[in-house]
Amino acid sequence: MPIYTAPIKDLQFVLQDVLNAADSGIPGYDELEADFTAAVLEEAGKISEQVLAPLNLSGDREGCRFENGVVSTPKGFDQAFQVMKDGGWTALDCDPDYGGQGMPYVLATAVGEMFVSANMAFNMYQGLTHGAYSAIHTHGTDAQKAAYLPKMVSCDWTGTMNLTEPHCGTDLGLMRTRALPQDDGTYQITGQKIFISAGDHDLAENIIHLVLAKIPGGPDGIKGVSLFIVPKVLVNEDGSLGARNGVSVGKIEEKMGIHGNATCVMNYDAATGYLLGEAHKGMRAMFTMMNEARLGVGLQGYAVAEAAYQNAVFYAKDRLQGRAVTGAENPDGPADPLIVHPDIRRNLMDQKSFVEGARAFTLWGAQLIDRSHRAGDDAAEDMISLLTPVLKGFLTDKGFEMSSAAQQVYGGHGYIEEWGMSQFARDARITMIYEGANGVQALDLVGRKLPSKGGKPVMAFFEMVKSFLKDNEGNEALKADFLDPLKAASKHLQEAGMYFMAQGMKNPNNALAGSYDFMHLFGHVCLGLMWARMAKAAQAQLETGDGDNEFLKAKIITGRYYMARQLPMTATHLARIQSGAAPVMDLDEAHF
Template identity: 50%
Template sequence: MPAYKAPLRDMRFLIDEVFDFHGSYAANGAHDATPDMVNAILEEGAKFCEQVLAPLNRSGDEEGCHFDNGVVTTPKGFKEAFAQYAEGGWMALASDPAYGGQGLPHSLGLVIGEMIGSANTSFGMYPGLTHGAMAAIGAHGTDAQKQTYLSPMTEGRWTGTMCLTESHCGTDLGIIKTRATPREDGSYAISGTKIFISAGEHDMSENIVHLVLAKLPDAPAGTKGISLFIVPKFLPDASGEAGARNGVACGSIEHKMGIKASATCVINFDGATGFLIGEPNKGLNCMFTMMNHARLGTGMQGLCSGEASFQGAIQYAKERLQMRALTGAKFPDKPADPIIVHPDVRRMLLTMKAFNEGNRALAYYTAQLLDQVHSPDESKRKEAEGLLAFLTPICKAFMTDSGLEVTNLGMQVFGGHGYIREWGMEQLVRDCRIAPIYEGTNGIQALDLLGRKVLGSQGKLMLGFTKQVHKFCEAQVQHPQLHAYVAQLAGLNRDLGDITQRIGMAAMKNPDEVGAASVDYLMYCGYLILGYFWLRMAVVALSKLDEGGSDPAFYQSKLATAEFYFTRLLPRTSAHKAAIEAGSASLMKLSADEFAF
């Protein structure tokens, strides 16, 4: 199994040099997040992930979760690791001080989340779902609900879930069957079954707080009739502790391809006591707070699996001896050269590196927007909200699709050994494979981006980002070393506006044009966005080299990887553009019966 090492140098490059987190923290009033404080948190987070979580990754996959008559037990070491996580204050890091949190910036919490997910994806699911539930309660709960639930969740004594999916519906939540019947005391009786509930039952916390979508008796049809309820496993008693057992039970756990140490549960609600959160029939609006949080976290999982895979692949490529370099022996004192000398292995490694570091830049930029959403400056807040709306589906889908490509390449670098369990590379592929599926499949993310976010706003949400790219290109158009790449990016940015307009016009005649174009449209956007961030990183790297500072090898590596991205990966946009322009005709030509076998 690859030994995870937190990429602190690259993280600090983005935090300190590219995005200036510290300047943003000061502007947003986060005065406790000093450079020394941030550095100490990164160092301690790295130690915890490297020394506590990473060693449990392989054993957790081998053992998996256990189910015994409704009781779920996590693999050996997980309960103790979660206790250490809570005691270390990691759950409280970016949480509200009013409920025991440290109140540090959300972006810092996301950086720590990357380390956790890279070290042990399954473990990261438990606090990840809890943070999402806390966000929904914090945004939409009553003062009493916040006081009851957020304090123990911040402490890590209670955890949370998101209960949406039912056996007959995943994306189409308007047809859910779970029902909520009002009671005289103001609570509701919740009855129904939810499936695929991550962290739905386990032994790591005193209580589990389920956020459940259900319908009231008089609810309108469809998504307009969905309400959201807090349904704890144990009802809080008068002192706020976990009291009587509620009518919530785990019916089974799934036997999955990957993330085996994350309990994926069938949860049965049998007249369970629930409490309305938000307004009746407005539950989907409340749940989107949690879903958007989860989608950003899921996008990060693509980066996390990719980073772990790259670390294993690069070490193996430097050690594995096979054949001689085509240009002659590079290590004549050895029986063969290490495979890193071969162009095709270089292609795989550089693809992994370019996606990982580009996705990290996208993730950290998005994390910075999460901070700005809480800015006292209303204009900054609205700008950040618009950019997040546009970028969230791209983060989720592009980062997970490219992350899956990266983990596949990592396994390929190992050849036959990559297919063998003991090396750990195949586990990373299995763990990553769920990321393009859950929290809204990537096809749904693409429809959300093109149909709802872009066309639904008449292009305003897209323009918020493309104008930023345009201004950057204008400022760098005469850059002596990068002008060719600047022109390449500027051209793609202009084309995106034209492509969007053509899709919109075609969709007015045939709505299928949106569905036909959406995935390629999202991927085009993803490649363009990573190109923008690679140019930003290249500009900084060249500036640092010109200054003659320390660590020139790091900055030279950035420039070489940027060159690879622009010459070997960014041209993929041409294929996506061609597919978009092909329209829906070839997709819809066959009738259902003609899909014969």
């Protein structure tokens, strides 16, 4: 069975030494002293290691079942869910007014990484609930909040998001689900939704579906979409459960991965729904949760890669095969461990340097969200909105690639399901697709986020990189290995932006044809920046001698790898971008 060890030290390093959480001046962050975050992370780490990880492989093999209209989750999921509820883990960053613990989002994100690494499919049940909680918390009436939030904070009731229909996913303006206004102020919801994660299961007594639908007579297309609360079981005025609502599961999908999470076809047949927020403003309500939701998927990308990496390392140290070319390193054994071979190390270093960079990037993103929500900082909101498609698109593409790289270390055993390495790759694959396929993220980045506010957010990003470089100008220890490569990569990103400005004016396809490469270029610059920051933090601690010197040196060595071996990708992305639309658009449709 695959192993998992919670990376407490690495998470603490990012929270405390890179993001300086407790001193960042964000309301609520004063609680995040090192001892406190360590205690929380260790407790969550234990649950991840001991409760969630042991159910990952079995959950994949067993999958969810759909019999007689009822969905059941794999063996052990119900007890594990109870552990999460009992420990208050589902309530960590929720509003204390509704039973939450009110912790910063950044801490919930650090905890969430471990839960996802240990068991991604399982963690989706509470993850989706959190998304639905946020929507109701932001857009609900006081009565709605009182009716639903306490039960959702505790995960006695779980939540879902219903967007996709058979004929439309990305283009929700084509939606057919209808909401007919009733005399009592409710709506009758009728239609079919597909790909509904955690759409039904046996872990909670009620499920609160958030459903996008059109009210007849409203505006055409995406502007005529409204959001509704549609409980599986109707809730009486006294809060007790009433009659079953007109919502049922059509089937559960057989998928490539995340078998432990039920992906449902949901049929709404004159189900009672309650308008959430304003009529016809459903998409706006969805958008307010989008940064968090997409950051959460980016997190899944690297968190699964972390679990896969840990197993690849274990195998590379354990499996004896061949001899080091520079002389036997295990002369008394029949062969040397895999890890002596340079190409195995190259592969492991790719994984390690990605995961650690991605962790810092994601937690920085979570801190930006806190700074926006808790400190009302508009610049932070602009920055995270700019970075969200990069977090989602880049981290999930690389997360899948790295999960597959970890699988490769196992040779043939990586292809056999009982070793669990195939599962990591299969699970990671969905993250590139859901919550906006990565091509849509690239489009969002180039078509919407770059030009937003006259380019102010992206200028602020460049300014931030520039300031960092300037602040560390005299740092000879960082110069060649970190600052110079970061400067070069950032310059590539700026050149790409300038190309879009100049050429996109002439033909928008000149920008859009390069959008995917731009998203990756941006991602590399972000991870390069994170590595430069981590190296700086490690170096500072090495100088004071306050930290674990071996750990800190390993950080710097890992960062050097990223800068030397991964950051050179920016040149290729720039070259592709600058080739413009012609190579992409010239071929007549008939010749594909």
